[in-house]
Amino acid sequence: MALRLYNTLTRSVEPFVPRDSGKATMYTCGPTVYARAHIGNFRTFLVSDLLRRYLAYAGYDVKWVMNLTDIDDTTIKGANAEGVSLRDYTDRYIASFHEDRRTLGITDADLYPRATDHIPEMVKMVEDLITAKHAYVVDGSAYFKIESFPNYGKLARLNMEELRVGERVASDEYEKEDVRDFALWKAWDAVDGPVAWDTGLGKGRPGWHLECSAMSLKYLGKGFDIHLGGVDLIFPHHQNEIAQTEGVTHEPLARYWVHSEHLLVDGQKMSKSLGNFYTVSDMVNMGWKAREIRYGLLAGHYRQRTNFQASGLESIRQALARFEACSVNLEHAEGQGGRAELQDRIAQREQEFRDGFDDDLNYPEALAAVFNFVRDANTLCQERKIGGSERDLAMEAMKRFDSVLGFLDLSGEAVDPEAAEIEALIEARNAARKAKDWTEADRARDALTERGIVIEDRAGKTVWRRK
RNA sequence: GGCGCCGUAGCCAAGUGGUAAGGCGGAGGUCUGCAAAACCUCUAUGCAGCGGUUCGAAUCCGCUCGGCGCCUCCA
Structure with a gap:
């Protein structure tokens, strides 16, 4: 049997046939770097890591790209609140992301492109979409016209005619032709403060979905293999990526869409008010070893909600x-x-x-x-x-x-700084055992136990390890 | 209102038409100066409940009960 993957696009498990034989290309929607990522975020990244590792094990030459969203409402708000530049603000959380990622043994992706390093690519894509009549500009902001994209809603199986228009539509977007249209480029607003780029589209900043379209196309090309992310990204994020990219390339953005289910903590959705909101460093401080966190977060099938229990x-x-x-x-x-x-x-x-x-x-x-x-x-x-x-x-x-x-x-035996002393105690105990002096032998064992050393007598020798 | 998911032993968790993987925990045993580890045996006649289809269902269909997700910027 060869690899088969569940494709959200078709809602079925399909044989994995890469675009280029022997090679596999993956794009994972990475973190928005406005705060330290939590273990739920890492569960999704761990699923990508597992797939990447298995593809490599199976002999594929893998190219993996994970983006870093370093521009959006939350990052701008955070940076401006502290009065630091967006770059400095996001650098901090990018560093902690990599630190936590390495702790969990998530292998290095080939590239970690940042949205703000790809403004020209994004602007070009918006201009192409405008030319193709998929987008329009109102008051310096550009919007994607979903009516121009017949398959809009297909990924999430949403019927756009029946979509409820709720209160979640931001009030500052009243100028859209259709409330369902989404922003590609946002004209500068006072709350953005110093965060803005002067481009052919005017002064402003990119919309959230655009970076993934621009960067996946740039680094992995048209119709790459696997796009991953959490289930919550199916709509609108991934649907919008599809509309943007395919509006320009007229080809499927990716061959397979793989979405991982959410992590529950102690049976509930993680939230700060419930007190079950953990980061990797929180777990480490609670006494969890890195590999224990990795094992715990990986538990269960990726398409199944997994319950992470601190008591486990x-x-x-x-x-x-x-x-x-x-x-x-x-x-x-x-x-x-x-x-x-x-x-x-x-x-x-x-x-x-x-x-x-x-x-x-x-x-x-x-x-x-x-x-x-x-x-x-x-x-x-x-x-x-x-x-x-x-x-x-x-x-x-x-x-x-x-x-x-x-x-x-x-990894085998790392050299323990106390190895000599420990082995001396073991020697002493074995000498006592040979003389059948069980009292003395037990005294040596107790001394080892106090140092946190567990010993096992095997045929011919005594093996020790730290508890 | 629309789309969709889940309910398997004390706990975690696979299996989705052919007679219940695996891990933790628990019970008994072998080994051992003691111990640890390991190994062996046992630990769900049943998969939320009730019907139905079938030679056969945890797996398919219907209903009921109980959790839950998404429906415009949350992984």
Whole structure:
């Protein structure tokens, strides 16, 4: 089976056929950098990361672009409130975004284009849309005329004739020909303060949707492969991107539209008033390790709402400890003769792993395959069938799994600053054990426990790790 | 009003027509000076409820109950 993805455009799971054979192009709607991104935002970015990693694992040459929205109402408001430049203001949150992103092990995208670095491209696109009669200008602002785009509403399956016109239509946009039209370019307003660009369209700033159209077209070209984002972006953001881009190119913007469901926290939508609003650094301060956060946020299928529970940490820790224990077991295995059996297990579990991801990125199924492999490997270790060459085969398989999962932590033994003292205590304990002086042996164990060291006696040697 | 999603064991979570993956937790066992880890066995005759279609349904259809999303700038 090869990769199949659910395409929001057709509401069905389709075989993934890239535009260019062997290559995969992805565009993810990144954060609006007006505040530190929360874990719900990162859940969406993690889904993109998982797809990127799996495509690479499957042999595709991947190009991944994630934009940074550094101009919109909230960023302007924030910068002006503090009296700093928009650039300085957004730089700060771009830095924290990358910091959190790295903490979670989200691989580097090939490009992180910023909206404000692409004003000319956006202006050009608006001018082309005006020429093509898809857009018009009123009082220095440009609007997309949705009536000119027959498929408008298709992505979200919305019937534009029946759309309710609600109070959410901003009062300053009364001059639009049709309330359903959306802004491409906004004429400068006093509240924008110093934030403005003098362009062929006049003094003003771009509308929100425009950057993604301009930048995805610039960096990935026409009809690239996969456009990702959270479900809330289906309408209006992605629908508007489609209208803008296709109004100029007359070709589908992207081949596949992949949307990840929202993250719930403790069963509810995250919100500051409920006190369940967390950033990655909040989680770290609450004692979560990076890989524990990654594991927790990745839980569940991407098209299913996932409930992230702060109380679930212990369960996550125990699950991750199984991977560590397995790699320690392999590391210290001194058996032999299980090569053929091990190869069978690897082939089987890796096939299940691939089948899972191939089926619309069914991560839970793929993860189950890895847990089953862990049990297979542990059993073979226990049966003393694993030795040097088998160990390498098994570890290589684990590394392949981890190239997609990113939380197995197979780094092996980092040099511990207290290693010498710890090993001295272990020596002392083993000497006492040899002399059957259990009191003294337990004293040494207690000393180690106090230092947060857990020891395990195995055949011939004692293994230790930090709790 | 329109479009759409979800309800699976104590908890988390796959499966969407062929007889319930996986993780945590719990019970028992093997191993061990003690312990830890590991391994083995058990832990949903049933998938919100009620009908229907079918040889067969958690999976399809209808209704009911209970959560929830989107409908112009929230991932």
